[in-house]
Amino acid sequence: MTKPCNCIAEVNATLAQHNTMLVFTLFGTPSRVIVDTTQVETGRGKKKAAAMVATFCPFCGQRYEPEPARPATSADLTAMLDDPTVAAAVNEQGGGRAA
Numbered sequence: 001m002t003k004p005c006n007c008i009a010e011v012n013a014t015l016a017q018h019n020t021m022l023v024f025t026l027f028g029t030p031s032r033v034i035v036d037t038t039q040v041e042t043g044r045g046k047k048k049a050a051a052m053v054a055t056f057c058p059f060c061g062q063r064y065e066p067e068p069a070r071p072a073t074s075a076d077l078t079a080m081l082d083d084p085t086v087a088a089a090v091n092e093q094g095g096g097r098a099a
């Protein structure tokens with residue numbers, strides 16, 4: 001994994017002279033920028049505003065955490081079997097599909 005960026009600390013150092021700082025997560029590594037949201041409808045029974053936490057650093061674009069693994073789809077498996085080197089290896093082991 002690549003090293004997490006240091007943008008939050010760098011931007012906060014610049015904003016400090018304006019008596020301002022970013023809102024960011026206090027737990028979890030790395031810290032992530034929180035996007036400000038506001039409640040649209042107010043009053044009894046209305047949902048509170050949801051929190052939005054950035055997936056990518058808004059300053060340099062680096063992903064904060066590695067993309068989560070996902071199971072292979074049938075389209076992925078079909079594409080793998082269409083790869084001649086993969087198909088040959090699978091056929092050697094007795095798997096794969098009939099040609």
Ligand SMILES: [Zn+2]
Nearest residue numbers: 005007057060
């Ligand atoms: Zn960054």
